Amino acid sequence: xxAPWLWxxxxxxxxxxxxxxxxxxxxxxxGGYISEGTVAIRDADGLSFDKADLSMxxxxxxxxxxxxxxxxxxxxxxxxxxxxGATGTENMTLTDNELFSFPVSQLxxxxxxxxxxxxxxxxxxxxxxxxxxxxxxxxxTGDPAKVTNATAMVxxxxxxxxxxxxxxAEGTAYDPxxxxxxxxxxFAIFGVPSGLQTLTVTYQPAPGESALTYADLYxxxxxxxxxxxxxxWIESPF
Numbered sequence: 327x328x329a330p331w332l333w334x335x336x337x338x339x340x341x342x343x344x345x346x347x348x349x350x351x352x353x354x355x356x357g358g359y360i361s362e363g364t365v366a367i368r369d370a371d372g373l374s375f376d377k378a379d380l381s382m383x384x385x386x387x388x389x390x391x392x393x394x395x396x397x398x399x400x401x402x403x404x405x406x407x408x409x410x411g412a413t414g415t416e417n418m419t420l421t422d423n424e425l426f427s428f429p430v431s432q433l434x435x436x437x438x439x440x441x442x443x444x445x446x447x448x449x450x451x452x453x454x455x456x457x458x459x460x461x462x463x464x465x466x467t468g469d470p471a472k473v474t475n476a477t478a479m480v481x482x483x484x485x486x487x488x489x490x491x492x493x494x495a496e497g498t499a500y501d502p503x504x505x506x507x508x509x510x511x512x513f514a515i516f517g518v519p520s521g522l523q524t525l526t527v528t529y530q531p532a533p534g535e536s537a538l539t540y541a542d543l544y545x546x547x548x549x550x551x552x553x554x555x556x557x558x559w560i561e562s563p564f
Contacts, residue, residue, distance in 0.1 A: 343391050345413055349420030350384040351399050354428045359384070363401025365425070370394045372522045372544050391415050396544035397425055405433045405552040408451075408544050430550050436514065440500045443491035445517020451545035453480055453490075453515040455555030457507050457527060461562040472511030473560045476529040480518050480543070490515045511557075520547040525555070531563030 347367075350359040365385045366377040370393045378387035380401065389395050391413055399407040407427040433452065440446050457473035464471050478490040490513035494501040497510025507513055515525075525541040539560055543553050 344388045345391055345415070346386060346417045347389050347413075347420065348384060348386050348418070349425065350422065351380060351401070352423035352426035353404070354423070354426050355432075356429070360399070360401045360404060360427060363399065363404070366398040366400070368396040368398065368544055372396065389413050394542060398544070398546050399425055399427045400546075401427060403430055404428065405430055405550045406546045406548050408546050408551065408553045410542055410544065426554070427552075433550060433552060437516070440491055440514055440516065442502055443500065443514065443516055445488060445515075446491075448517035449549040450488075450517035450519055451551035451553060453478075453518055453525060453543065453545075453553045453555065455511075455513050455525075455527075455558040457511040457513070457529070457560055458557040459562050460559040470557060472507070472509065473529050474507055474509055474511060476507045476511070476513070476527050476560065477505065478507075478513040478515060478525065478527045478558075480515050481524045481526060482519055483522070486519075488515050488518050518543075518545050518553075520545045520551070525558075527558060527560065529560060537561075537563065 353360050360380055361382045363380045364377050365387050367375045367387055367389045369375045369390050376388040378385045392415055394412050397409045404427040409425055437446050457476040458470035459473055462471040480488040492504035492507055493499060493510055493512050494504060495508045497508055497512060523543045523545055525543055527539045528536055531537050545551055
């Protein structure tokens with residue numbers, strides 16, 4: 327199964343058990359790149375490893391070799407975004423929009439849409455996802471097929487569960503009665519504490535059956551922390 331983003335192998339070898347990562351940070355949905363702010367790297371234990379400034383030339387940051395890492399994007403007027411990835415043994419350059427953020431105003435609009443959802447008014451992080459099948463595409467668009475019957479929750483180290491809220495079946499508005507992702511594949515989990523957390527997505531590959539997929543997350547500290555899982559890949563049952 328593919329990760330939400332995966333570092334691409336470059337041509338230059340690393341040294342001293344670190345690699346160099348280069349790239350740009352996208353700005354969704356406005357387009358273009360974020361040229362002010364920072365990219366910070368955390369290691370597999372969630373400990374700070376390196377930080378680099380963003381500029382018109384993108385960024386260049388160090389990361390440990392061959393382990394899971396977490397990249398945090400912090401920029402003026404943008405949500406503080408966190409991504410999970412993995413490194414190899416060579417320097418690498420990221421493709422466009424593997425790392426991105428979006429305006430805080432957009433996050434606030436989402437909070438307004440999901441008014442009444444548990445945790446929506448708290449200062450915790452927000453985990454957003456769109457569930458899609460890995461290896462199954464829509465016949466008309468060619469896009470990955472959405473998983474419409476998935477449920478999601480985040481579990482903390484002490485076992486506390488934070489369950490997702492969903493839009494209606496058409497994916498147009500928050501539905502407090504919805505119990506799965508629906509046609510949009512979208513889920514939102516509010517109020518998640520900072521630190522290393524586990525996202526669990528459950529879906530039904532066939533009637534009477536259920537399957538789980540897991541993802542490690544790092545939730546930054548702050549009221550505008552967001553962890554985008556666009557997409558949240560689900561292994562194809564076929």
